[in-house]
Amino acid sequence: MFSLIGIALGATALLPHGDNSMLGTSTGNSERISLAEPEGGANSPGASLELIGKGRELYQRRCGACHSPDANRVGPKHRGVYGQKAGSVEGFRYSKALREIDVVWNDETLDAWLENPPAFAPGTSMGFRLPDAGEREAIIAYLKSLSAASTAGDTE
Numbered sequence: 001m002f003s004l005i006g007i008a009l010g011a012t013a014l015l016p017h018g019d020n021s022m023l024g025t026s027t028g029n030s031e032r033i034s035l036a037e038p039e040g041g042a043n044s045p046g047a048s049l050e051l052i053g054k055g056r057e058l059y060q061r062r063c064g065a066c067h068s069p070d071a072n073r074v075g076p077k078h079r080g081v082y083g084q085k086a087g088s089v090e091g092f093r094y095s096k097a098l099r100e101i102d103v104v105w106n107d108e109t110l111d112a113w114l115e116n117p118p119a120f121a122p123g124t125s126m127g128f129r130l131p132d133a134g135e136r137e138a139i140i141a142y143l144k145s146l147s148a149a150s151t152a153g154d155t156e
């Protein structure tokens with residue numbers, strides 16, 4: 001009786017956000033509870049590598065019919081697009097909408113664009129929307145990693 005209470009209190013104290021909803025799934029191993037928080041490490045290199053990997057897979061599935069990192073297809077190539085001015089890939093025939101829009105691709109502009117291209121750039125020829133915010137986040141992380149690799153080389 002007393003020892004049970006002790007474990008429950010100890011475990012609660014170790015939870016980073018005072019979230020005790022996980023207690024029910026554990027048998028009192030408080031160390032496990034305090035470490036098992038994959039969502040919390042969004043800024044750690046491991047977590048972002050995971051996001052980039054997920055983004056690469058989604059990119060191939062969702063965007064690969066029209067885009068690739070290194071070749072202009074139905075849509076322009078994407079290596080370096082993050083941080084670049086919209087409508088500026090050499091040799092690609094953009095719509096008037098993208099040629100004239102004054103936007104640099106970053107987290108915010110890519111997110112708005114992918115959610116609804118015609119709302120972001122009326123008259124664009126990209127007729128594809130990505131309504132899932134989590135998928136947009138992963139794909140944007142992947143596009144960002146392509147830009148980092150093309151300017152700074154691989155870190156290893």
Ligand code: HEC
Pocket residue numbers: 059062063064065066067074075076081085086087088089093094095096097098099105110114123124125126127128130139
């Ligand atoms: C059905 C074909 C198609 C699909 C699928 C598609 N795109 Fe596009 N994309 C285009 C076309 C065409 C353009 C050029 C639009 C224009 O000129 O108005 C474009 C332009 C872009 C641009 C602007 C590039 C620049 O140089 O300014 C980005 C960024 C982009 N697409 C990202 C994506 C991503 C990410 C996906 C997948 C989630 C995706 N697109 C899916 C056809 C597509």
